Amino acid sequence: MDKINLTELGKKKVIEVKGWQFNYREIVIFVCLCVSLIATLALTIVVATKGSSGNMTGGTDGQTGTVPPMADDVCMTPPCLESASYQLLDMNRSAHPCNDFYNFACGRWPMLSPLNPDESEVTPFTRMNGDNQEKLRRILESTDGHDPNWATGNKVKAIFGTCLNEYDKGLEGGNDLLDVIRDCGGWDVTGDWDAQSSNFLYAFEKVHIDYWTDALFQFRVGTDWYDTTKRIIEIVNGSKGSFLIEVTKGSVAAFEAAITAVSGEDFIL
Numbered sequence: 001m002d003k004i005n006l007t008e009l010g011k012k013k014v015i016e017v018k019g020w021q022f023n024y025r026e027i028v029i030f031v032c033l034c035v036s037l038i039a040t041l042a043l044t045i046v047v048a049t050k051g052s053s054g055n056m057t058g059g060t061d062g063q064t065g066t067v068p069p070m071a072d073d074v075c076m077t078p079p080c081l082e083s084a085s086y087q088l089l090d091m092n093r094s095a096h097p098c099n100d101f102y103n104f105a106c107g108r109w110p111m112l113s114p115l116n117p118d119e120s121e122v123t124p125f126t127r128m129n130g131d132n133q134e135k136l137r138r139i140l141e142s143t144d145g146h147d148p149n150w151a152t153g154n155k156v157k158a159i160f161g162t163c164l165n166e167y168d169k170g171l172e173g174g175n176d177l178l179d180v181i182r183d184c185g186g187w188d189v190t191g192d193w194d195a196q197s198s199n200f201l202y203a204f205e206k207v208h209i210d211y212w213t214d215a216l217f218q219f220r221v222g223t224d225w226y227d228t229t230k231r232i233i234e235i236v237n238g239s240k241g242s243f244l245i246e247v248t249k250g251s252v253a254a255f256e257a258a259i260t261a262v263s264g265e266d267f268i269l
Contacts, residue, residue: 183206
């Protein structure tokens, strides 16, 4: 074990450690430097911690703190700012994110987005959809702001106005619907249907092709759920679900035979 010897060198007392000699003044200066270094490190950690907490809470809603500098790649266009406003409005900045992150991120959502009696759910998507519907309604009801020669816009506005014109619809008394029924072969209730001349396939084709209405079932082409290299015909039959048929001559022939048996008339795709 190394010995620490307290010796007398002239008139000054020194401490000897492993052959090194230190007087009291040098030891005091060394201790003071160590204490100063530790205090500086501790103060730096405290200041950094408070600065980080201030940046998290922000400087709004009564909270204090520094705002971090804005990055060069931050989107500041009106659509970006509008999208960001949805998030900022729902946040509860009085809550600390480390203690209750859900309250911090969504704390104001129940207050700003109450569930109405006619709604089953309220989500950010339903809220944005409602806002878009309201914007679209204002555009369609406006009488200016568009070129009068803009045929597409004028047609959309005309259709929208027709749907809202309850008075004219009342005067028509359902004549438009009766015209569609007669065009599809008539209806026994209205007295313009003839059982001898009735043609199911003609009516079925009129409804599907001319009036874009899926009667009984719907046809569409999609990808096979079990083999993505194949294309299939999907037949959606109301509430009974979706039946998937591979596009082959045999499956198409079987489907044609089934429809023919149901309708009593030849059915060809």
